Amino acid sequence: MVRYERVITLLKCLLAAYVATGLMLALLAVLLYKLQLSEDTVEIGIIVVYVVSSLLAGLFFSKGARSRRFLWGMAAGAAYFLIICAVSVAMEPEFAFLSNSCLTTMAICVGSGMLGGMLG
Numbered sequence: 647m648v649r650y651e652r653v654i655t656l657l658k659c660l661l662a663a664y665v666a667t668g669l670m671l672a673l674l675a676v677l678l679y680k681l682q683l684s685e686d687t688v689e690i691g692i693i694v695v696y697v698v699s700s701l702l703a704g705l706f707f708s709k710g711a712r713s714r715r716f717l718w719g720m721a722a723g724a725a726y727f728l729i730i731c732a733v734s735v736a737m738e739p740e741f742a743f744l745s746n747s748c749l750t751t752m753a754i755c756v757g758s759g760m761l762g763g764m765l766g
Contacts, residue, residue, distance in 0.1 A: 656707055656725060663703035663726055670695045693754060700726050700755040704762025719763015720756050727755035
């Protein structure tokens with residue numbers, strides 16, 4: 647019974663993280679349109695979106711844990727990253743998992759989730 651509750655909690659946390667992602671990306675799109683942002687600025691904005699969303703997922707998911715919250719946060723960050731990869735593969739079948747950008751994104755998501763777990 648407890649395992650199912652943790653899975654449901656993870657799904658709720660991921661849903662909240664992806665709602666936050668959508669809102670932040672919409673804001674970034676508006677800023678891009680209004681301010682004519684450079685490509686480098688948009689890339690930094692996307693990294694900030696990954697950090698904040700993974701941090702929120704780790705923070706919320708680790709709240710119910712009694713110990714080792716950083717591991718629960720890492721799990722939430724990893725799940726957030728895996729969903730990003732699944733969507734990327736669905737959109738672009740030639741997606742490369744072992745590219746530098748993919749590994750960097752994984753490190754950002756897992757690390758931010760772990761930080762969220764430690765803060766939780």
